[in-house]
Amino acid sequence: MNDLMSLGIHRLWKDHFIRNLNPGRNPLTSHTAQEKGWNILDIAGGTGDIAFGMLDHASTVNNDAHTKVTVADINPQMLAEGRKRALATPYARSDRLTFVEANAEKLDMIPDNSIDLYTVAFGIRNFTHKDVALREAYRVLKPGGVFACLEFSKVKNPVFDAIYKRWSFSAIPLIGQLVAGDRDSYQYLVESIERFPSQTEFRDMIKDAGFMIPGQGWEDLTDGIAAIHKGVKPASLQQVSER
Template sequence: MNEKKTTHFGFEEVAVDEKAGRVADVFHSVAAKYDVMNDLMSGGIHRLWKRFTIEVSAVRSGHKVLDIAGGTGDLSYQFAKRVGSDGLVVLADINESMLNVGRDRLIDRGVAGNIQFAQADAQYLPFPDNTFDCITIAFGLRNVTDKDLALRAMLRVLKPGGRLLVLEFSKPQNSLLEKVYDTYSFKVLPLMGRLITNDADSYRYLAESIRMHPDQATLKAMMEDAGFVNTEYHNMTGGIVALHKGIKP
């Protein structure tokens, strides 16, 4: 008899075919207040992390950019201004609620002309080979069931010489900071989630999913195994967040 394959949903073990639905429920629940919670949780610092990601991307006029797990459109908005009318930004998210919030926000900000929207799974990207100059995935990779499969999919749709940027929570590099961060994550975040979104469980999952995500060196090795070259990472805020970069050969 074959055993049913399992994966982690936070600290919980679930069947592989159940994880995507469980993650979807989390983001359906928090979509409307997602940006408010991001500002509160990070003290606004997430905007600096994203600004650094934009700079490292080296995106310029005429480029094609894929913003995976693009959610409410923070990165897509900045990329749209950089690629101009000759370029294209595709905001992709597996979650319909998040995608709808992102679409509405970008239309309200007047930047819909060079942006397309796609409800897409990072593991099975519905785009031709060698399409994009740059791919970003910000705070989304830890929610993907098969990260290796997703990294290979991203490599496939990048153009040769194109770059992948993975912005994600990671492992603090200082033991004291790690203790403070743990207390904040497991005590304060669920409380904030309950007060702001009436949903403590989703933010408890957030904290757990961060702890289950590969650390900096492990993710770098995973990108290399997927076929990326010149991989490197930059720690920010003491390693609470890291930006990984890889190039398609």
């Protein structure tokens, strides 16, 4: 359904998200020889798309066979799907990939200051208390760790926005009904995209959770249909006061 609705573009966005984060500790260029690999937490990652991509990138681009991903999702059926799909990857029976059932708003099983990179792709829009989830992200990240979110956002060009809204509000629920036999879920999808904060509002929410914001804080994809937001947990008290 995602492929059909986005004409496959969501795959390009996910690839770009992963390449841009460049996960993994390259043994040739890493300054911290004692630390092996990154500890990545992929929240709302049920299907495993992001996790498999991160591990592939770490292994093939950065020659890093130690980076690990924990996939957390609130829905056991999504995790079961992810586990099933993992069987077709080299990571299924390795300790580099773990699946846990968890609510992004209460990650009790993840210790404070333990994660190098927190990712959430097309998930945070569905969280009931996004501010609570952002504070949990802050808690679990190591100082200097990165929060990265790929999510539907607001289209910048007004003409394109009008066309896009027409397409999403009329075609997507209809495609949902015809292909998945589920009009209501796809109606909810377009409404949740409409309700999600703008790029600047979401950037400010990330800042309010305590993160430092690199540059303007986000990158628009396909004129803002989606956006990548980033925040960095300050590495020192001085950085906290400079935020």
